[in-house]
């Protein structure tokens with residue numbers, strides 16, 4: 001079994017003293033590709049915040065058995081203020097700076113690596129543009145570049161498909177599969193239709209967490225895990241319907 005990178009151990013967490021997650025445990029190993037599904041408000045983003053150290057849990061621990069690791073994070077698109085006066089270059093380079101150290105000086109090689117990555121993403125012509133001039137999908141590409149520019153051991157993605165059209169979606173999925181050769185990935189997605197073809201295992205978060213060590217999703221399985229998502233199959237592609245949505 002590959003090395004354990006991070007462990008959520010019996011986490012209870014929430015806001016203003018009210019728990020959203022109760023007794024959540026999850027192991028993340030090298031080369032894992034874990035899809036996180038679950039209903040709106042089930043606590044998926046809250047779990048990511050605990051993993052990233054942004055939110056202190058009420059109970060439980062986050063462990064990094066091999067020592068602290070570098071984690072790349074793509075936040076939900078709705079959390080991004082697109083009117084913030086910052087350029088594409090600055091966003092991607094921020095992925096190479098320590099947290100809250102905006103004035104940190106980057107080497108020439110680091111700046112070149114940021115530019116190279118933007119070029120690979122086909123975004124180099126926007127290098128000096130403010131992020132407010134990008135389309136939603138273009139911004140997602142730039143934010144993904146920011147998340148991976150430091151070559152993290154773990155990449156955490158919160159709904160990366162938001163604003164992304166079908167063409168870029170398949171490009172994004174190829175990109176993620178390639179990245180997964182070198183880094184573990186945890187991906188939150190509502191897109192139950194495409195998630196099985198992308199990930200290696202699935203966890204359903206709905207206050208508690210149910211881990212399924214395979215990428216196969218069936219309605220029966222979701223019922224067993226008390227995950228209030230119905231799957232409707234259209235040919236080979238299942239679609240999802242959220243209960244109480």
Ligand SMILES: Nc1ncnc2c1ncn2[C@@H]1O[C@H](COP(=O)(O)OP(=O)(O)OP(=O)(O)O)[C@@H](O)[C@H]1O
Nearest residue numbers: 015016020038039040041042043044045046047205
């Ligand atoms: N900063 C906050 N302060 C108070 N409550 C919050 C805060 N952030 C989230 N919540 C609440 O915590 C619950 C879980 O939210 P969370 O964003 O983790 O769910 P989610 O599973 O990621 O949902 P979605 O699928 O809609 O993105 C929700 O009821 C939400 O209203």
